[in-house]
Amino acid sequence: MLWTIAGTSLRETGRRRAALILVIVLPLAFYAARSDMQGQAIRFLALGVGWAVATLALFSHVGARHLDRRLAVVGASPTALLLGRQLALVGMGLALAAGYFGLVAATQDVNRLWAVGLLLGTTVLIAAPLGAVVSLVLPRELEGALALLAVMATQMIADPEGALAKALPLWSTRELTGYAVDPVGSDHLRDGLAHFAVVALLCACAAWIAAVVRLQPQKLPEPRSA
Amino acid sequence: MSGARWHESLARLLVERGVAPGEARRLAEDSRDEARAAGVDPAELFGPAAAYAAGMARAARPAPLAALTRTRGPVVLRLTKVVKRYRRREVLRGVDLTLRAGEVAAVVGANGSGKSTLLDICAGAAKATSGLVERAASIGYAPQQHGVAPYLTPEEHFRLFGAVHGMGSRRAVATGTHLAAGLGWRPRAGAVAARLSGGTQQKLNVVLGELNRPELILLDEPYQGFDQDSYLDLWTQVYAWRDAGAGVLVVTHLLHDLDRVDHVLELKGTEDR
Numbered sequence: 001m002l003w004t005i006a007g008t009s010l011r012e013t014g015r016r017r018a019a020l021i022l023v024i025v026l027p028l029a030f031y032a033a034r035s036d037m038q039g040q041a042i043r044f045l046a047l048g049v050g051w052a053v054a055t056l057a058l059f060s061h062v063g064a065r066h067l068d069r070r071l072a073v074v075g076a077s078p079t080a081l082l083l084g085r086q087l088a089l090v091g092m093g094l095a096l097a098a099g100y101f102g103l104v105a106a107t108q109d110v111n112r113l114w115a116v117g118l119l120l121g122t123t124v125l126i127a128a129p130l131g132a133v134v135s136l137v138l139p140r141e142l143e144g145a146l147a148l149l150a151v152m153a154t155q156m157i158a159d160p161e162g163a164l165a166k167a168l169p170l171w172s173t174r175e176l177t178g179y180a181v182d183p184v185g186s187d188h189l190r191d192g193l194a195h196f197a198v199v200a201l202l203c204a205c206a207a208w209i210a211a212v213v214r215l216q217p218q219k220l221p222e223p224r225s226a
Numbered sequence: 227m228s229g230a231r232w233h234e235s236l237a238r239l240l241v242e243r244g245v246a247p248g249e250a251r252r253l254a255e256d257s258r259d260e261a262r263a264a265g266v267d268p269a270e271l272f273g274p275a276a277a278y279a280a281g282m283a284r285a286a287r288p289a290p291l292a293a294l295t296r297t298r299g300p301v302v303l304r305l306t307k308v309v310k311r312y313r314r315r316e317v318l319r320g321v322d323l324t325l326r327a328g329e330v331a332a333v334v335g336a337n338g339s340g341k342s343t344l345l346d347i348c349a350g351a352a353k354a355t356s357g358l359v360e361r362a363a364s365i366g367y368a369p370q371q372h373g374v375a376p377y378l379t380p381e382e383h384f385r386l387f388g389a390v391h392g393m394g395s396r397r398a399v400a401t402g403t404h405l406a407a408g409l410g411w412r413p414r415a416g417a418v419a420a421r422l423s424g425g426t427q428q429k430l431n432v433v434l435g436e437l438n439r440p441e442l443i444l445l446d447e448p449y450q451g452f453d454q455d456s457y458l459d460l461w462t463q464v465y466a467w468r469d470a471g472a473g474v475l476v477v478t479h480l481l482h483d484l485d486r487v488d489h490v491l492e493l494k495g496t497e498d499r
Contacts, residue, residue, distance in 0.1 A: 004389035012377040015418065066372030073349045073367050074438070076390040217350035223301040223360040 001076065005084025006091075013060055013092065023052040027100055038108055039181040044156070045100055046119050046173045050127040051152045053093040057131025058144045060085055065139055068215055078215035082208060086128055093124035115180035115189070122196045123173045129203035130169055136210030169203065172196035232268045232275050233258045239279035242414075243455075244407040253282055280455050283410055299327030301360070302442040302473035303348060308357035310343055317343050321357070323491050327441060330464060330474045332484050335493035341477040342370055344493065345446045348475060362442045362473070368435035370446035370477070376420035380406070380413035380430050384437065391438035398437065405433045408466075409459050424451030432460065436467065443467055446477045 014020070027048030034040040068081045097120035104116050131148070138144045151168060158165040160174050175192030178184055233254045240250035257278075261268040272278040303325040310318040317340040325331045333341050346352035347359060349367045374383060381399050388398020406413055409429045419427055432448045445464075449457050464474050465486065476487075484490050 001389045004386055004395075008375075008378055008382050008386050011382060012375060015377045064375065066369070067375050069351055070367060070369060070373060070434075071387070071390055073351050074365060074387070074390060074440075218347075218353050218359075220350050220359050220361040222363060223304045 002080050002084045006087040009085045009088035023056055026052045043177040046123045050123040050170050053124050053127035054131035054148050057089045057128045058135045061132050061135035062141050072215040073217045078211045082211040089128040097124050112180045119173055119176035126169050126200050129207045132207040169199045229268050235275040236279050240283055243283035244410045244412050245283050302327050302362040304360040306358040308354045311355040325473045327471050327473050329488040330468050331489035332487045333477045333491045339493040342446055345444050345477050349444050364440045366435035366440040366443040368431045368445045368448055373431035374419045377418050379418050387434050387437050402433055442473045444475050
């Protein structure tokens with residue numbers, strides 16, 4: 001069932017051509033806007049990938065809300081429904097990240113190129129469940145999109161050393177960008193991966209709890225024989 | 227419309243209405259021969275192709291199996307003093323119903339009387355504020371709105387719902403296509419639900435509700451967008467499910483088909499408190 005849900009979710013999203021083009025173009029626009037500064041360009045590229053994937057996840061989960069409720073009522077597990085859609089989104093996100101990794105490799109001379117792949121991958125792994133959490137807590141497109149806008153815009157402008165930036169979900173992206181671009185020690189890698197692990201776990205758990213609460217049908221007893 | 231185009235149109239419309247392509251071609255050829263023999267334009271002899279196709283499709287459809295001897299089985303749904311309240315507003319007050327396998331119940335009432343809420347409670351999609359809901363485990367559920375995914379084709383819907391019911395992909399598609407033919411519809415490959423007419427989307431919604439041959443089928447105003455033939459086909463299906471041993475609960479606001487149902491539950495709606 002999991003793979004069928006993931007497959008249908010991929011097809012559904014794949015048919016929204018205009019949305020897919022925008023998902024691809026958004027990180028490119030961020031990257032091109034700061035291409036003169038390597039660190040900034042890669043950080044903004046990664047945040048663009050994260051924003052695009054989180055928005056895709058938000059709209060995918062919101063659009064499937066009614067159908068998922070129907071499927072849950074007739075026997076689908078809310079966990080399988082969430083995981084199936086997340087598998088599709090992570091797959092698309094990683095494909096997008098791989099494309100942009102290729103672009104960075106072709107256009108920049110990065111100190112630790114492999115770390116760029118790592119930071120793009122970790123950003124996708126946070127963004128997909130983050131979009132799901134927002135969609136399950138704010139189950140309307142406009143409210144969800146505004147919430148994501150607030151999170152991502154704050155992430156971009158907050159002082160990276162301040163407590164606010166560290167409390168936001170993609171602080172690890174900034175830390176890993178520093179490790180990839182600058183001649184710094186492995187503490188940036190360690191801190192970035194630790195932050196990623198905590199945030200990814202929190203987002204995944206929150207998305208799972210919200211999915212179960214929203215989709216789990218009432219347990220109804222079978223009729224007593226009359 | 228020229229004679230040739232009329233016949234092409236007839237064959238296409240017959241296929242769309244669930245007639246097998248070979249049979250549709252044969253019927254169109256028969257009509258062409260008849261019009262030629264009469265020496266008149268087919269539109270003049272038979273009228274508009276769409277109307278003629280509707281009648282022919284109905285006649286060409288395989289006759290339903292002879293009615294089974296109806297036996298009422300065990301209780302598949304029992305509602306006991308079910309109440310639903312949204313804050314201060316009481317939507318359902320003390321609803322009682324016992325539905326057995328092999329019976330049809332119609333839930334009627336004005337707009338806002340709580341029909342869809344009751345169906346959601348029976349499905350388990352909403353919780354009753356008080357009262358007892360007992361229900362068979364295997365259900366089919368066709369909600370009034372948002373029952374299908376706009377960017378999936380009918381075949382993909384069949385596979386998805388089939389996977390939930392533990393059916394293989396091929397069996398799910400074959401079952402879905404067969405059930406669709408009973409409603410006078412042959413799903414076209416590659417056409418996503420958003421491109422289907424409202425009535426055809428509703429047929430898909432109904433087919434998904436019965437894909438797993440459930441013990442209890444819950445339908446919320448399933449005929450919206452149906453033409454007259456499809457509407458009659460739906461009620462024929464409802465009684466076929468009943469005769470095959472399913473319990474069927476139909477939410478409706480049309481009162482002229484209630485003489486054959488076993489139970490009519492009228493919801494009055496309640497005032498704000």
